[in-house]
Amino acid sequence: MQSHDKYRIALLSAYALALHGFEGILPTPIPWLRLGLANIITLTTLLLYGLRAAIMVTLIRVILGSLFTGTFLGPAFILSFGGGVTSTLAMGLVLSLMPKLFGPVGLSLIGALFHNIAQLLLAYVIFIQRIEAILLISPVIILIGTMTGSVNGAVSDLLIKNLKKTDEKDKNTQ
């Protein structure tokens, strides 16, 4: 990892953290709905710098984010941690197994899906041992996750293209 990359990972973590916090204060029609904006950054990191960097950005976001909101090691932290790590791992695994099959949108959808599944399972284990309640709410959550996931993937795609463009410009001017 070059120092240039390290600097970028630190910046990306800060962006992820900012988006994570911004999304927390954003009013949504349903209280538990989250847009998963931080996943834009996770996915971008994964595609540009690989799985290790993406995991790092996710861990930094989850841990610092929970420290800022005072939920560190609480149930909310466990949900956030489980969802974040699972989705990053799922995206990384799919990318390394089938590198050409999915673009950013597809990867983002996979990330959103696994984020939701992990959180639903954790919610079942931690909060409510009522499988019918989980089953009742799962399709709604996955549907919303699919919609936000596809938008996030598209944004990530744009971001990567623009970052690559500026990289090329930098190289040309140097």
Add this chain to the structure above:
Amino acid sequence: MSSGLKGILTSTTKADRLLLFILILLSSSGTLFVKEVLPKGRTVQIEVDGQPAYVLPIERERTVLVKGPYGNTVIEIKNHKVRIIESPCPNKLCIQQGWIESGAIVCLPNRVVVIIGDSQRGTESLFDAVDAVT
């Protein structure tokens, strides 16, 4: 921005679009049909003298005895149905009503009310739990 949107469309692979289609199809049909598939989470609520005495799941077989002003009323829950099998009231209308699957049995003399209601509690606590997380 138009070139950006075009860029998104051309940069999605066939697998991307297929995955999006499948996910939307599965989750929206799931949203529509999950209520039909699930067993209805109903409860039997028993009130004595206006005070709630028991809230029981209708799935579990059970016989409950409650004490009213006249004496003991015995309520039986079985096969997702409820009936009153013993009552000290003079006209025994509540016993004659037999098994019910929905609605209520009211024994006015002994002031016992048995209601079959939807239990929304599970879903509500789920919403609360997720709410506390955000």
